Amino acid sequence: MRDLGVGFGYLLKGQRWVVRHGRSYGFGLLPGLVTLVLYAAALVALALWGEDFVTWATPFADDWSSPWLGLFRGFLTAVLFALSLLLAVLSFTAVTLLIGQPFYENLSEQVDRDVSRDGTAPESGLPLWRELWISARDSLRILVRAALWGVLLFALGFVPVVGQTVVPVIGFFVTGFFLTEELTAVALERRGVALRERLALLRSRKLLVWGFGTPLGLAFLVPLVAVFLMPGAVAGATLLARDLRGEEIEEGERDGDEAATPFPQPPTGSPAPGR
Numbered sequence: 534m535r536d537l538g539v540g541f542g543y544l545l546k547g548q549r550w551v552v553r554h555g556r557s558y559g560f561g562l563l564p565g566l567v568t569l570v571l572y573a574a575a576l577v578a579l580a581l582w583g584e585d586f587v588t589w590a591t592p593f594a595d596d597w598s599s600p601w602l603g604l605f606r607g608f609l610t611a612v613l614f615a616l617s618l619l620l621a622v623l624s625f626t627a628v629t630l631l632i633g634q635p636f637y638e639n640l641s642e643q644v645d646r647d648v649s650r651d652g653t654a655p656e657s658g659l660p661l662w663r664e665l666w667i668s669a670r671d672s673l674r675i676l677v678r679a680a681l682w683g684v685l686l687f688a689l690g691f692v693p694v695v696g697q698t699v700v701p702v703i704g705f706f707v708t709g710f711f712l713t714e715e716l717t718a719v720a721l722e723r724r725g726v727a728l729r730e731r732l733a734l735l736r737s738r739k740l741l742v743w744g745f746g747t748p749l750g751l752a753f754l755v756p757l758v759a760v761f762l763m764p765g766a767v768a769g770a771t772l773l774a775r776d777l778r779g780e781e782i783e784e785g786e787r788d789g790d791e792a793a794t795p796f797p798q799p800p801t802g803s804p805a806p807g808r
Contacts, residue, residue, distance in 0.1 A: 540744025547769020561764025564633025709746030
């Protein structure tokens with residue numbers, strides 16, 4: 534259970550890091566704002582013309598009598614909007630990271646330098662177009678997995694009692710896992726860690742992942758919160774990625790004004806908690 538607290542601690546430390554580095558935080562807000570505008574426009578369009586789309590897609594129901602026609606198409610319109618909203622929540626991080634790849638790469642590298650003993654950060658050595666391609670490809674794979682989970686949980690939501698109690702809780706943990714995967718990918722891709730290995734690392738420390746991603750996923754449900762928390766989430770995910778890889782983490786500025794104080798880490802030579 535200790536890993537739950539450690540994961541949440543990385544989330545808080547990431548937010549604290551960007552507060553101390555205001556310029557990085559400011560640049561880190563831009564991709565989230567762009568993504569928010571795009572998603573808001575898409576959802577508004579769906580709200581305005583979603584019913585027309587459902588009518589176009591169900592011509593077989595044109596001859597149905599009232600009230601069945603209205604109930605049927607109203608239900609489908611509500612389901613369409615709910616699924617679109619769920620997809621928006623699941624994909625917001627991936628799209629924001631893709632749009633803001635250069636910003637978040639730079640932010641993650643700064644965190645790595647700030648918390649490493651020698652002040653260096655791992656570099657992929659790949660050209661930007663290659664990094665964008667890998668990020669887009671892996672994000673699409675994760676999005677497909679997350680969407681499948683979303684459809685399954687949505688269907689289970691109609692099961693009496695369980696659908697209204699257990700399923701939403703599972704949904705938050707699933708969202709937290711995939712959210713953490715997307716965020717840690719920024720740091721792990723620079724280390725040459727492939728998607729399959731990243732998923733294996735995350736599964737080996739599920740409590741750590743849930744402690745970081747689940748509260749973040751809950752916070753992201755509040756409008757605009759995702760935009761303001763995203764830079765700190767990337768910073769915190771970089772710390773979490775270092776933990777998953779067994780890399781040393783030290784807290785402190787590199788200007789010599791503060792002494793470096795290590796974050797709590799598992800003892801050397803002992804298995805990490807939660808493994």
